[in-house]
Amino acid sequence: MDQVFAPWRIEWVEREGGNDDVDGCVFCAFADGDLAEDRDRRVVARSARSFVLLNNYPYNPGHVMVIPHAHTGDYRDLDDEALLDHARLKQRTFDALDDGIGPDAYNAGLNLGGGAAGGSIDDHLHTHVVPRWEGDTNFMPVVSDTQVIVEAVDETYDRLRDAFAQQEGATVDGEDEAVVFAE
Numbered sequence: 355m356d357q358v359f360a361p362w363r364i365e366w367v368e369r370e371g372g373n374d375d376v377d378g379c380v381f382c383a384f385a386d387g388d389l390a391e392d393r394d395r396r397v398v399a400r401s402a403r404s405f406v407l408l409n410n411y412p413y414n415p416g417h418v419m420v421i422p423h424a425h426t427g428d429y430r431d432l433d434d435e436a437l438l439d440h441a442r443l444k445q446r447t448f449d450a451l452d453d454g455i456g457p458d459a460y461n462a463g464l465n466l467g468g469g470a471a472g473g474s475i476d477d478h479l480h481t482h483v484v485p486r487w488e489g490d491t492n493f494m495p496v497v498s499d500t501q502v503i504v505e506a507v508d509e510t511y512d513r514l515r516d517a518f519a520q521q522e523g524a525t526v527d528g529e530d531e532a533v534v535f536a537e
């Protein structure tokens with residue numbers, strides 16, 4: 355079975371019955387959400403103007419999205435403060451993935467401009483960060499069973515949360531809350 359390498363096609367997808375309370379843009383709802391729901395929603399870290407969300411259907415273990423709070427699909431709409439905050443949270447994300455998962459490499463990027471780019475949530479931009487390992491292109495068929503993926507995502511959440519929590523400036527409150535960076 356040949357795999358086409360297309361990590362940008364894989365988006366956050368609602369878990370069955372998991373987000374019945376969300377109207378409208380799910381990323382906006384998560385940005386403003388109750389911190390006590392972060393673990394359930396797989397929000398693993400938050401900065402002042404961005405957050406890190408695990409992809410429920412990861413291309414690889416540790417596949418996350420770094421998402422600015424601003425509801426826009428146009429990267430040029432982000433002001434300087436939002437750009438810097440988003441970039442710094444990406445740096446922290448690479449550190450957390452290095453420490454928590456230890457991949458060989460990364461793909462990181464945005465889908466912009468609608469359906470042709472391959473994304474399914476076009477109106478709220480988000481940077482995919484996909485850890486890569488040597489020879490991992492046939493990974494997905496190996497873990498194509500949904501339950502296996504869900505368990506892997508839960509384990510990844512704990513590993514990344516622990517790694518973010520070790521970073522300078524991290525605040526960790528409730529067991530189910532994302533790690534918060536005040537800056």
Ligand SMILES: [Zn+2]
Pocket residue numbers: 379380381382383424425426477478
């Ligand atoms: Zn939004």
